[in-house]
Structure formats: C-alpha cells, structure tokens
Amino acid sequence: MxxxxxxxxxxxxxxxxxxxxxxxxxxxxxxxxxxxxxxxxxxxxxxxxxxxxxxxxxxxxxxxxxxxxxxxxxxxxxxxxEGTEARAGAANGGTASSGKLPICKTADLAIDAADASPDGKAGVIDITMVNRGSATCSASGYAGVDITDTDHTSEPITRGKAVPRITNLKPGDAAVFNLSYTIDPTGKSYTHPTKLEVTPPNETHTVSVKWPAGAGQVKGSYVGVEVYPTHNK
Missing domain, CATH: 1.20.5 (Single alpha-helices involved in coiled-coils or other helix-helix interfaces)
Structure with a gap:
C-alpha cells in the first residue's frame, strides 16, 4: 500500500x-x-x-x-x-568689340620717300605713310609701287620674299615700307627715276611721290628693284 x-x-x-x-x-x-x-x-x-x-x-x-x-x-x-568676332578684333589689333579694322585710305595718308641706303652698294628707299585720319586703320600688307623714268615710262616693282606683318595705325601713327636695289656706282646707269607711284595696301587710289634726292642710281633695269611689306615705324 x-x-x-x-x-x-x-x-x-x-x-x-x-x-x-x-x-x-x-x-x-x-x-x-x-x-x-x-x-x-x-x-x-x-x-x-x-x-x-x-x-x-x-x-x-x-x-x-x-x-x-x-x-x-x-x-x-x-x-x-566675348564672341568670335570680338576675339578676332582683338587679334587684329583692335579693341575687343571693334571687329576687323577698316583699311587706311590713300586720302587719309601722308606719303613720303627718303633715301636710307646704308652704303654705296645697297640701295634702300624708305616710304613712310602717316595716318592723318580720325580713326585707327589697317595698313598691313604690300603696297603697289611703279617707278616712272625721265622718258615717262613706268615699271611695276616686284615683291620681295617676306611675310607681311600686322600694321595698324592710330591717328598720327606712321608705317614704313622699303624699296631695295643694287646701286650703280659708275654713274652711267641707263635708268633715271623721277617719281614713285604708290598705292597703299588693299587700296586702288595712287599717289605720286618724288624719287628721293641723293639716292644712288639703279644698276641695270628696274627689274632688280623689290618692294617689301609695311611695318610700324
């Protein structure tokens, strides 16, 4: 139990x-x-x-x-x-907003020629252009030049081998370009230049300038004379 x-x-x-x-x-x-x-x-x-x-x-x-x-x-x-045109204007020497400069007109330029020969062998003539206008303009490139002889014939001058420079002229500024040739020291040259017919770069109007007094005679013919591009003076 x-x-x-x-x-x-x-x-x-x-x-x-x-x-x-x-x-x-x-x-x-x-x-x-x-x-x-x-x-x-x-x-x-x-x-x-x-x-x-x-x-x-x-x-x-x-x-x-x-x-x-x-x-x-x-x-x-x-x-x-600034846009493309403004930058192009600055590159051409103008202001940033001016764009491409107008060419220097013949009527606005005071043009003169002077003998710049360094010796009795190498003939050099400096042709100066002064901007008498009221605005900045472009004188870049080659001027056209003819030489007039005493017999009233004229000969166009060939271009020398040189690269043109940008040449902008403010009012009162001057540009210069050169003629080069070989001097005839004998005094018996067949050429007797009296005037230079100058057409500024990119222009069509011509101005007559006296052949510089005291400049050496050109040896041979005018074929050997060369013109060079403008540059600022």
Missing part, C-alpha cells in the same frame, strides 16, 4: 514536470516567432524609407544639374561673354 502511494506520487510529479516543460517550449516558440516577425517588418520599413530617400535625393540632384545647365545656356545666349 505504501509502495503504491509512492508510485502514484512519482507519476503525478512526472506529469507535472512534463506539463511545465511543454508550456515553456510553446511560450519560447511564440516569442521567437513574434521577434522574427517584428525584425522582418522593421527591415522592410527601413528599406522602403531608404529607397524613398535615395529617390528624392536623385531627383534633387537632377533638378540642380538641369538648373545649372539652363543658367549656363542663358548666359551664353545673352552675349555676356
């Missing part, structure tokens, strides 16, 4: 232990499931918010870039910067 009572108590104790163990396992599983569900929901919300923020940031960057491009286009189209 005593043995039966002990066995019954043991069975009751075992049943109680199993019941508590089963309850604890169920509670732990529920808690784990709830925690997992909360973590998943939090992760989903965070990802959605992050993607939304990235999208808004990208939109802001695109808007900023578009605005900057628009401002640049507006600035260029408004002409606030």
């Amino acid at each position: 005593k043995y039966t009572r002990i066995t019954a108590l043991a069975a009751i104790s075992l049943a109680a232990t199993l019941s508590l163990t089963a309850c604890d396992n169920g509670s732990g599983q529920d808690s784990s499931s709830k925690d997992s569900s909360s973590a998943a929901a939090s992760s989903s919300d965070g990802g959605s918010k992050q993607e939304s923020g990235s999208s808004e940031s990208g939109s802001g960057s695109a808007s900023s870039s578009s605005s900057s491009a628009g401002n640049a286009a507006t600035k260029d189209s408004s002409g606030s910067g």
Whole structure:
C-alpha cells in the first residue's frame, strides 16, 4: 500500500514536470516567432524609407544639374561673354568689340620717300605713310609701287620674299615700307627715276611721290628693284 502511494506520487510529479516543460517550449516558440516577425517588418520599413530617400535625393540632384545647365545656356545666349568676332578684333589689333579694322585710305595718308641706303652698294628707299585720319586703320600688307623714268615710262616693282606683318595705325601713327636695289656706282646707269607711284595696301587710289634726292642710281633695269611689306615705324 505504501509502495503504491509512492508510485502514484512519482507519476503525478512526472506529469507535472512534463506539463511545465511543454508550456515553456510553446511560450519560447511564440516569442521567437513574434521577434522574427517584428525584425522582418522593421527591415522592410527601413528599406522602403531608404529607397524613398535615395529617390528624392536623385531627383534633387537632377533638378540642380538641369538648373545649372539652363543658367549656363542663358548666359551664353545673352552675349555676356566675348564672341568670335570680338576675339578676332582683338587679334587684329583692335579693341575687343571693334571687329576687323577698316583699311587706311590713300586720302587719309601722308606719303613720303627718303633715301636710307646704308652704303654705296645697297640701295634702300624708305616710304613712310602717316595716318592723318580720325580713326585707327589697317595698313598691313604690300603696297603697289611703279617707278616712272625721265622718258615717262613706268615699271611695276616686284615683291620681295617676306611675310607681311600686322600694321595698324592710330591717328598720327606712321608705317614704313622699303624699296631695295643694287646701286650703280659708275654713274652711267641707263635708268633715271623721277617719281614713285604708290598705292597703299588693299587700296586702288595712287599717289605720286618724288624719287628721293641723293639716292644712288639703279644698276641695270628696274627689274632688280623689290618692294617689301609695311611695318610700324
């Protein structure tokens, strides 16, 4: 009888232990499931918010870039910067907004010739052009020159081998170009020049200038005389 009572108590104790163990396992599983569900929901919300923020940031960057491009286009189209013509004008010696300078007109130039020979062999004549006009002009290039002889014939002068320089003349400025030839020291030259017919660069009107007094005689014919480009004096 005593043995039966002990066995019954043991069975009751075992049943109680199993019941508590089963309850604890169920509670732990529920808690784990709830925690997992909360973590998943939090992760989903965070990802959605992050993607939304990235999208808004990208939109802001695109808007900023578009605005900057628009401002640049507006600035260029408004002409606030120097254009091609302005830069070309500056390169030609004018102001940044003047563009290409007009040519120096014959009527606005005071033209004179002088003997500039360094010795009795090399003949050099300097022809000077002074801008008497009221505006800056271009005298760049080769002038046309004919030599008139005592027999009233004239001979065009050929160009020497030289690269023209940019020669711009402000009012009162002077440009010069040269004639070169070989001097005949014998005094028996067949040529007797009296005048120079000068046409400034890019012009069509001619002016007569006296052959410089004291200049050496030209050896041979006028074929050996050469004219060189203008340059600032």
